[in-house]
Amino acid sequence: MLVESERGYRAARAARSRLGLGLEAPLADALVAIEELAGIPVTVLALPTGLAGLQGRKHDRSFIFVNGTEPPARQRFTLAHEFGHVELGHAGSVDYTADVFGGGRRSPLEVQSDGFAAEFLAPVDGVKRWMAAVGEPRFELETVVRLADYFHASAEVALYRLQAARHLTKGRIEAVKTRLAAGEHTALCRRLGLGEFEDTLTKAARGLPRFPRATMTEAANAYERGLLTVEQIAMLLEVEPSFIQVEFERRGVQSGRHEPDY
Amino acid sequence: MKIRSDKDVGARIGALLGSRSQRELADAVGMRPSVLSRALAGERAFNMSEVVDIADYLGVRVEDLLFDEEQAFVKRGAAKDDATRLAVDHCSRLIDAILQIEAVGR
Secondary structure: OHHHHHHHHHHHHHHHHHOOOOOOOOOOOHHHHHHHHOOOOEEEEOOOOOEEEEEEEEOOEEEEEEEOOOOHHHHHHHHHHHHHHHHOOOOOEEEEHHHHHOOOOOOHHHHHHHHHHHHHHOOHHHHHHHHHHOOOOOOOHHHHHHHHHHOOOOHHHHHHHHHHOOOOOHHHHHHHHHHHHOOHHHHHHHHHOOOOOOOHHHHHOOOOOEOOHHHHHHHHHHHHOOOOOHHHHHHHHOOOHHHHHHHHHHHOOOOOOOOOOO | OEEOOHHHHHHHHHHHHOOOOHHHHHHHHOOOHHHHHHHHOOOOOOOHHHHHHHHHHHOOOHHHHHEEOOOOOHHHHHOOOHHHHHHHHHHHHHHHHHHHHHHHHO
């Protein structure tokens, strides 16, 4: 399993380097990085409970779907996990919550993608740098939630990242795990004023579905050139026409601004 | 993307033909009805010129006739319940929509 995780870590470091994201800093916006820098369309939508996300391939292109009803930190991990499947060359997949967050025996491909997601969101070198910068704090729940907040990840991810950075032993992990299971970290986050990070995923959750930015731009282009109507775009994307209308108004899109090309 | 066999191309055209008659198609693309019938049954391969004309008549892309659609999500068949199956189908349709909008908008 360690070998599989290591394969994921290596792929995440390679992806971060290739995309110019560095090997230490938190991601300002994981969704924007994956869409704009890696060129993979990401759709955030309401999926059934238990379904974390999907990664599909068609015509040699990859597409990611994330369950926008999950808490933002979980969505970020799912997004990075699905991106991991893409970067690791895995076939299209449907990922249940247990595939992404579950313990126990799992497919090596899921373990690889989890390793990828952890290192992509919170690289071990960045964790070490953070620990040094904040004065090597004692290992306790507060350290875990502060690290999680810094990398916009869940407390569980922060815990495992601290373990990977060799800042704590397995015994101490179990003690914190118990406190996490009891939900103590939620109240602690509130008291410390953490968890107020905003990114495209948190904004998307306020008005699902969220379609890929480039898709909506191309839809607007087609509408302005008279090639698609609002109703046709809405039918294709399976939403109400008013949803598209609101999005176009927000973007300042006007019908018939350009003559059709044909 | 998988290339369809001659028999599968025939079956695909037959399915897209729907309620329209084979004779109507034969007239539209200039094929003898008996030749078209054999080709639809996979006993004779369509040539490229015929495929282009048939795609035009049916209002589809040539590749829609010649290539098998990819399954975007490999675990689709193993979806645990109806809600998941519906969600996977929804995402598959959205992939097609994204590709279609992209093709028109660019």
